[in-house]
Amino acid sequence: MSTxxxxxxxxxxxxxxxxxxxAVGKEPAWSTLEMSADxxxxxxxxxxxxxxxxxxxxxxxxxxxxxxxxxxxxxxxLRFMVQDNIFAISTNRTEPRDILAEFAMPPFDIAVEARALxxxxxxxxxxxxxxxxxxxxFFTEQPGGADSIHYGDEVSLHDYKHEIQYLSEHYPERxxxxxxxxxxxxxxxxxxxxxxxxxxxxxxxxxxxxxxAVAAIRSGILSEAQYFGKKVHALEQPTTRLWKDSGxxxxxxxxxxxxxxxxxxxxxxxxxxxxxxxxxxxxxxAIRRPQDLIRRALNNWNxxxxxxxxxxxxxxxxxxxxxxxxxxLLQEENGFRLGQRPDADQRGCAALTGRWRWFSGEVVxxxxxxxxxxxxxxxxxxxxxxEWTIHWVRRNLIDRLKLDETGGSxxxxxxxxxxxxxxxxx
Numbered sequence: 001m002s003t004x005x006x007x008x009x010x011x012x013x014x015x016x017x018x019x020x021x022x023a024v025g026k027e028p029a030w031s032t033l034e035m036s037a038d039x040x041x042x043x044x045x046x047x048x049x050x051x052x053x054x055x056x057x058x059x060x061x062x063x064x065x066x067x068x069x070x071x072x073x074x075x076x077x078l079r080f081m082v083q084d085n086i087f088a089i090s091t092n093r094t095e096p097r098d099i100l101a102e103f104a105m106p107p108f109d110i111a112v113e114a115r116a117l118x119x120x121x122x123x124x125x126x127x128x129x130x131x132x133x134x135x136x137x138f139f140t141e142q143p144g145g146a147d148s149i150h151y152g153d154e155v156s157l158h159d160y161k162h163e164i165q166y167l168s169e170h171y172p173e174r175x176x177x178x179x180x181x182x183x184x185x186x187x188x189x190x191x192x193x194x195x196x197x198x199x200x201x202x203x204x205x206x207x208x209x210x211x212x213a214v215a216a217i218r219s220g221i222l223s224e225a226q227y228f229g230k231k232v233h234a235l236e237q238p239t240t241r242l243w244k245d246s247g248x249x250x251x252x253x254x255x256x257x258x259x260x261x262x263x264x265x266x267x268x269x270x271x272x273x274x275x276x277x278x279x280x281x282x283x284x285x286a287i288r289r290p291q292d293l294i295r296r297a298l299n300n301w302n303x304x305x306x307x308x309x310x311x312x313x314x315x316x317x318x319x320x321x322x323x324x325x326x327x328x329l330l331q332e333e334n335g336f337r338l339g340q341r342p343d344a345d346q347r348g349c350a351a352l353t354g355r356w357r358w359f360s361g362e363v364v365x366x367x368x369x370x371x372x373x374x375x376x377x378x379x380x381x382x383x384x385x386x387e388w389t390i391h392w393v394r395r396n397l398i399d400r401l402k403l404d405e406t407g408g409s410x411x412x413x414x415x416x417x418x419x420x421x422x423x424x425x426x
Contacts, residue, residue, distance in 0.1 A: 009053045015265060016051065016073070023270035044068055049274070060092065060254070069093045071273070076258050077220030077240055078110065078227075080117050080203060087264040088240050088256035095276035097255075102278055103269055104257035107227070107244050114227040118207030127200025128208040136171035136233075137205050138164075138195055139216040140178045140186065155217060157186040160235045167215055167233060168193040177202065206230060349381060351403060352388065352410075359412055359420025366390075 020028050028051075039062045043050055050063065050070040063070050069092060076086040086105070091097050121128070131137065140157070157164065168174060176195040178187060191197075202221055205211055206228040214225045215233035222232050223242045243255040263269045272278050353368045364374045370381040372390045379392040388401040399419075402411045413419030 022267040100257040126204035128204035355425040
């Protein structure tokens with residue numbers, strides 16, 4: 001590791017020093033370890049929480065074997081976000097992981113930003129218009145610079161010949177975006193399997209409606225592509241696996257959660273992490289600014305439309321509907337969460353307040369103020385007496401509820417006729 005890299009990591013971790021000190025009430029110990037170095041005995045003591053940047057696989061295995069908890073803090077691969085320097089944080093312990101999931105930026109929010117960016121690029125020519133419908137784009141990029149955790153670990157595409165053959169059999173339209181220093185034998189392999197060279201801005205690629213899938217050995221592009229609705233083919237597990245869906249992180253893998261700086265650099269966040277439970281819930285209202293997304297989605301289109309004189313029927317048919325849909329999504333998500341009062345009779349909510357095992361198997365929390373949330377969605381309660389509905393925002397489902405006389409179970413049925421009994425847990 002270079003001296004400059006060591007200094008950068010030290011300065012990066014020092015960002016968290018004052019907020020952690022405030023959270024624990026004392027000065028934490030800090031030192032810099034080489035990524036390939038053995039773990040000192042001082043770090044193996046039970047009850048230790050180690051905080052690092054780009055903790056290597058070797059060190060992670062060593063920490064797990066020693067029973068030491070760690071937090072790995074990185075810069076998120078998401079580079080299209082309105083906010084700069086989103087943190088990607090992972091941990092090897094269940095309790096802090098649950099708190100990370102609670103403070104993480106909801107994948108829905110990130111997908112809306114991706115949609116806004118794709119819309120802003122749609123009518124610009126950044127190379128994306130060369131791809132026909134259903135295209136696969138292969139990126140030869142893979143992290144492996146001199147200061148990378150993959151230094152010396154760069155692999156050849158020939159090691160993944162069978163996987164690339166699979167892609168060539170399933171995608172008739174195949175393209176590759178290469179780097180200047182790619183090994184000639186790798187380019188030849190792709191060419192022999194029918195991949196045609198292309199040059200395009202990769203955000204324009206991700207935003208293109210004609211690109212169905214992207215592939216790479218390992219690249220931050222793959223972490224971003226999932227939010228643009230692209231099918232992702234990772235030939236090797238990405239370095240920073242971003243959490244996308246509720247429950248994903250329960251599979252035992254090392255998922256990284258996107259944490260906004262407002263949270264990651266607050267003592268409130270670290271008080272929760274160090275306590276191992278959510279004592280102080282996140283204030284999500286401070287994170288979202290939907291008007292910025294709308295402005296971002298419109299700006300490039302407006303400048304292009306002015307130059308091309310496109311304010312006509314084409315606007316209404318191809319863009320107007322997308323803007324309306326984007327506004328609707330933002331209002332549903334942010335209007336609800338930014339303090340819109342639920343439509344339910346607040347006094348009647350008490351009968352339904354608590355935790356319920358839904359007919360689908362997931363646990364649903366109904367709050368006294370009329371909010372409802374599950375592992376995969378959130379919604380609001382409406383109605384009064386014994387006639388209730390929950391409008392689930394992300395899935396656009398409406399559950400109709402009927403409470404039995406004992407108050408211990410609910411009959412639930414959605415607008416499509418699916419339903420069953422929900423049992424009270426608490």
